[in-house]
Amino acid sequence: MELEANEVMVVAKVRTDKVDLSTYTQLCTLPEGLWNYREQAREITITSKALKTLPEWIGKFDRLEVLRVLGMDWYLNKVCPLRALLE
Numbered sequence: 001m002e003l004e005a006n007e008v009m010v011v012a013k014v015r016t017d018k019v020d021l022s023t024y025t026q027l028c029t030l031p032e033g034l035w036n037y038r039e040q041a042r043e044i045t046i047t048s049k050a051l052k053t054l055p056e057w058i059g060k061f062d063r064l065e066v067l068r069v070l071g072m073d074w075y076l077n078k079v080c081p082l083r084a085l086l087e
Helices: 032-037 056-060
Strands: 018-021 043-047 066-070
Touching: 018 032
Parallel strands: 018 043, 043 066
Antiparallel strands: none
């Protein structure tokens, strides 16, 4: 897989019911492979200082109960960069 100049490939350890992307703080978009967990994932955690929108398909996760999205400065009471739930 060839990456663009501003892209970085990351590997996330996941359980099929719980996806934790909180260590990948540079995410601008959610990985397309996350869609493969749409029938099992109950919880998704994202911590990013760059993520501004969530893709529409995140709303199609059958069993999702918790979607936790945090900006990097949440502990300083700064605003999360997320501005929209749809792309």
